Amino acid sequence: MKAYIRAASCISPQNTFGDSVFLSDVVECTGTRLRAIEPDYKTFIDPKLIRRMSHIIKMGVATAQDCLSKANVEMPGAIITGTAFGCMEDTVSFLTRIVEMQEEMLPPTAFIQSTHNTVAAQIALMLKCHNYNNTFVHKGVSFENALIDGLMLLNENEAKNVLVGGTEEMVDTGFTILTRLGLYKRHPISNLNLFAEESKGSISGEGAAFVLLSKEPSNQNMAELSDLKIFYKPKDQSAIEQQVNKFLSANNVDIADIDLIITGKNGDIKNDEVYKNLANSIFAGKALGNYKHLCGEYPTANSFALWLATNCIKNESVPLIVADGDIKPKKILIYNHYQNIYHSLTLVSAC
């Protein structure tokens, strides 16, 4: 299944939103947590509503609106989001109050906005869109699942175009807990030096990225989402290689046809071993790019990667901060894995 990517929009710890020139002004940050750069939401959201919205809702709604306006689409045929943690800010806030106030005198707002489907629901509400609306919450492949749903809807002729996004927010409490769980480094590091040292842990990230998928050819289309595949707990490196080869051959693509492979390297020594091994085997000699030093690690980071690949194809160039060399990509493979449990392959091609 494939579809055109008509438009893509992204809020991230980089200057990726609005009129900024594609990754021209890279943001460096020292620490272990990258925070999304928030735009002036007033352009996208009724100021009366902004006040009540959590970080993730604002990022999601603004990105969705921007994506639709870039695509010149007023009413999408479907709205599908992916998020692993959902509305972390409101969840933590309500949970904290239950404990601290011993279940008494609780205000409802945080609960109301804590459900995982809040972002997709708020987009529908804002657009008065009665069409298909769904939210996937499956850990490190939540966004990929949303894409699969969107591709199937187009394949079924249920929609002419679908709005698909990945959203994730990080809050202090979540950051503290996930640091204790060993996800992030225990010492500050510059994001631009993320791959320079070999140590445990990555850096935390967050953001929202939406794409408008359509089956209709148009000179506005930025790229083609040629295929997508998820696989689960591969037992060893050769199982991963098999999956990659199978994926490429199913699409009649030879590894030699791939101009750039964007991997989910995140600075964690164990995590990156998977990519390192492939770089010495089936990815040997290929141009390899990175993105998690730009957006940090989070379960829907692959949505940033798709935004990135789409823009590289559209611009026929790859920023040096992503990959070395002068690459004019026609085909990009995104390979990401989340804690070596969920792996995904995304093929993006020129139209």
Next chain:
Amino acid sequence: MSTINNYITSSCVISNNSVYKNGVLVYENKNADLSAFLLSVYQHFELNYPRFYKMDNLSKLGWLTSEILLKDSFEKDKYKPEEVGVILSNANASLDSDKKYLASVADIPSPALFVYTLPNIMIGEICIRNKFKGEDAFFVAEKFDANFTAGYVGDLLNTNVIKTAICGWVDVLNEDYKSALFLVEKEEKQHAAIFNADNMTAIFEGDKKDHSLTTPPVFIAGVGVITAIGNNVTECLESFEKGQSGMGEITLMNTIHKNQLPVAEIKLTNEELAEKTGLSPGLSRNMYLSLVAAKEALDDAAIPNLDSLRLGFVSANSVGGMDKSEDFFIEFLKDNTKGKLKNIYDHECGSVTEVVADKLGITDYMTTISTACSSSANAVFYGARLIKNDMLDVVVAGGTDALTKFTLNGFNTLMILDKEFCKPFDENRQGLNLGEGAGYVVLVSDKVAKTLSKPIYCKLSGYNNSNDAYHQTASSPEGTGSYLAMQGALNKAGLQTSDINYINLHGTGTPNNDSAEGTAINRLFEKDFPPMSSTKSFTGHTLGASGGVEAVFSVLAIKHGLIYPNLRFETPMHELPFTPETKFLKGQNIKHVMSNSFGFGGNCTSLIFSEV
């Protein structure tokens, strides 16, 4: 001028012997020529206007389209007669009648035909009927010109020549015909689309939409369920027959609401559930419940050579491992370096699915859906679509949700929990009771269905997911989302409302839900109301599990010819002409069951299961 938005607040398309109102198929009659079809539309919508019989086919088509367009959608009193304009177009003008008149000239020229030899007569008929006196115009063009219509009508509205318009296309030549009318107003309404060429074109071409994949249906081969009224299918059915509900006092959760708020608890401790499932102790209750029901379903299906098939798990939930997170937070909030990490490790919704999939040995595909209270209804039909798209052969689909302090307190802050046992669809209903549970169906492809050694239950014939787009938590008074979900599911199944033999209501027992859902059913079913009931009067509202749990009950209703009672119903709701079924009925002829699940965020889903 172009920055001023006007809105399409209603649309009606008639073509190919089908009538679409607001994009939804509302009537079809495939075996009729144009005249017979137009008459059947007139009769079906119970229009009483003797003048209709005198009209030519063009006027009949235009007039019928305008009637259906305006019905329930137009507040006539809002406008003065001269503020309503009618702007129509077509390709063949009045050629259809011109030819018939010409044929009559050879003999005795027919004055009755002669008066219809101008296309604008059709506008006259619409205006006479409705007493409209505003600007009108008729254009002839080769094809429907959405850009022109948007510009012309937009100018009339924006310069205040008229305040509302009926515009579009009505064309007839012999047996070829098509009409598409749009009601355009300046104020936005709930289900309005912006008035522009794109939206008009999309609606105009809506009839070309392929309403179902030309793939074989997806069948139900197994079911599994655990709720407060039983730990498996057999026990739940026994409780229904005995009229025994699962509500009672809170015994397993440590909360200040004990003895205050009734809930429908599963009477098994986490230790007992760990023992029963073989999962390690100390996990989230959600994982145990999910595994009990999913395993029952998979065992029930008893699919031969399962190892050789592509097997998936689509499980929904709304709280994930929240029960354990609640424990974690007590220590963590005192000191951020404290709190057992084991208790927060599986906080994510996806963790519940993953642990259960691992135990069931499912690796080909798994995912988790979370759309509040419609979560697992979405999981069921997402599973079916994975099979239709040939990605999987077998899918265990449904959902789970355990009681947590998070949801109990959440719903309590919204003041929608009944302090007594809930009374869905009763005039004096006070709110819902929370429940817990899990329910899964095993979906199989046509090919797999043929290999089964036992009879299949039924098929999933229809489904639809629509958004109410009204409020984050409340349903719109007219139940727009529920209406669209039910109508869409019927459409997908190719069924009429009269085909439905039982509706398993969402029926939470809150004033808002039951009123919105009831209003939508009233509007959609009009007069043929099938038996209906809310099984939440037995199980409580199991939130993200309810769509899966009730899918299982719906499947069993077909298999065993059952209609479940709606407990504690006393007083009919004043706004509804129907009441829920209060008795347990056996031996019924149940061919088609509709199951409704609606949730926060306006997420509305209806499923239809059909006898095979």
